Amino acid sequence: MNSWGNDSFERKIDELLTESVKPGAEPKDFSVNIMPTRPKMPWVLMVSILVGAVVLVILGSQWLISLNLDYSADFSYENVSGFISEKVTVDLVFALAIILGVGGILLSFFPNSKRVLNHIM
């Protein structure tokens, strides 16, 4: 069905049409990228992560109860901000902001950065 070549001209058209749908008929600089798949998470792993998280939450809450903390006083605005300002200086915040900014700029130059981000999401 896919040839009618009665004369040299028709044969040439046949040949060109056949070539035009063969592998490699696409432009030279074009290739299809299949999207990366998310990592597979078998159900056994998922269940163990869930059980682990539940156990940690129970143990953590028991530990917090055993401390007998006065939450409203210990986590008051003054206490928390005082604690942070003791540990974190302005220089450290600036240094972190610069590191994050430079890191972000560098990452945007990587050709696969968007793909990596999609993969993580």
Next chain:
Amino acid sequence: MTEITTKLVQSALSGNRDSYGILVKNYTGFVYTMALRMTGDHHMAEDLCQDTFFKGWLKLKNLKEPAAFSGWIATIARRTCLNAVEKRSRKMEVGEEETVFVNLSPTLPESYDPTRVILEEAIARLSLRDRQLITLCYFQELSSTEIAEVMEVPSSSIRVYLMRARKQLKEILKERENELLG
């Protein structure tokens, strides 16, 4: 080719992405050409080609017969392109949208050799149906029954449509016969 394709599809169905990658490589030429002829825009054709294979990967588990992969991917490609063509024609002015269906002025990749450019420019002057038909009929892996299924027309009509399309294409190319044969 069909036997290899079947094996690759079976392997891809079991989750082997590399096998699907080989299938993609083997079918990119066909799918890209189909998209180019339906849209007349090589940038759009690249995007639609990408979309087709991505949809294919997502829907692969629905493919019941691995041997039917060629017709199946051709159907996805055709529907993806038709949707894009219809969407584009809705954005056009009244009268202008007719150029989507007949007498396209295609933008072609720079890497195409002059004979391919002549061929694509001539095909662009055919109707949308004939452009699809010519592409599908010259893809060696499809039978006339499969082509009819992809095109959603009776199998008996394919030969008649193809004969007319070839005749028209020959008439268009006649003007540039010397360039093609030279």
